[in-house]
């Protein structure tokens with residue numbers, strides 16, 4: 001049986017498996033794809049926060065680690081683990097970066113990691129899934145969903161686009177609302193390499 | 196209640212605007228000092244201090260523009276001193292009519308040219324657009340310098356203005372202070 005895989009990850013990530021789906025661009029079977037992957041450094045972890053009157057803050061995190069365990073027998077039990085280091089935030093504005101690192105937002109002096117741990121993975125299409133899990137930042141945790149789409153595959157690698165909206169308030173990071181939206185929009189391009 | 200001025204004294208509009216502007220002006224100086232020199236640079240409280248400073252500063256711009264229009268259409272009460280201070284008072288009052296407007300415009304220019312592009316959401320109610328200027332670090336530094344020197348310079352003039360008011364009241368006892376006070380106090384203080 002030819003199965004179509006898509007996986008995913010990051011502050012999201014996952015895998016999915018549509019046994020009957022036909023996805024002409026990705027000719028990799030789940031059996032072939034199953035296994036353990038790590039998120040490569042050339043992945044892009046972008047985020048944006050809207051502001052009143054249009055525009056907003058956009059930036060990225062340069063330092064992160066992550067793994068993906070693609071489960072062939074039951075893709076919904078695939079596991080995504082992702083950690084990002086908010087110290088590595090950059091928006092193109094030093095003063096904004098300093099503010100984001102400060103106790104007003106990430107408080108990197110006391111909390112150096114923002115983590116995501118998946119709970120389950122739900123297939124939503126031949127190449128797409130929703131990864132449900134827990135985000136922990138500043139010592140507080142909240143559930144979150146990320147949409148994952150398989151965007152490419154190569155020898156020993158899978159690429160995913162991962163998007164998701166995270167509320168700031170559950171983590172005590174709501175400074176600036178309502179001038180700045182409570183919602184942080186993540187848009188990540190993940191390059192995963194077989195381990 | 197008398198709204199308009201006459202040759203002898205101020206109407207309620209002039210009096211109300213004067214004290215409203217005086218209170219907000221002094222609060223703006225205190226907020227400006229607190230947010231730039233006392234509070235930590237990166238803190239939730241500092242962020243909000245800046246936003247309140249912008250909101251009240253723009254309110255002051257509005258009130259001062261209103262007062263300027265009012266003064267232009269209104270009778271100016273005659274000076275009560277009878278000595279040389281009338282000219283000084285005239286110059287100071289004219290300066291104080293324009294100063295808050297200039298300071299607030301300079302503040303508005305700061306936030307408009309700041310590369311941080313932080314929106315001005317006055318009192319979390321009204322988005323006040325940035326002025327159509329080209330942002331840049333250098334432009335921001337210059338606008339801050341103008342805003343700062345105008346603000347502190349005016350604070351010194353206001354201190355002189357307050358000292359003069361107190362002298363009129365306690366030294367010369369010429370009624371200059373009482374005619375700027377709310378009307379109830381005026382009658383209580385004057386002829387009752």
Ligand code: HEM
Nearest residue numbers: 209213216217220266288291292295353357360371372375
């Ligand atoms: C709390 C301190 C203040 C006191 C005690 C005070 C007192 C007075 C008094 C007694 C007058 C009447 C002068 C006269 O009739 O010849 C006056 C007029 C005036 N004051 Fe003040 N003042 C204060 C703060 C301010 C501030 C902060 C400003 C401006 C930012 C200001 C601007 C003016 C102006 C423009 C006039 C001319 C009258 C008018 O156009 O309304 N004053 N003030």
Ligand code: HEM
Nearest residue numbers: 223224227228231249252253295298299302303305343346
């Ligand atoms: C008449 C009204 C105002 C007064 C008296 C005033 C006064 C001040 C003072 C005393 C400071 C501290 C300067 C320093 O020590 O460096 C300050 C800073 C500042 N003001 Fe105002 N201000 C007024 C209106 C405004 C308005 C309307 C805005 C913006 C819409 C504004 C924006 C700012 C900003 C952004 C700073 C910080 C500059 C920095 O980063 O150093 N101000 N203001």
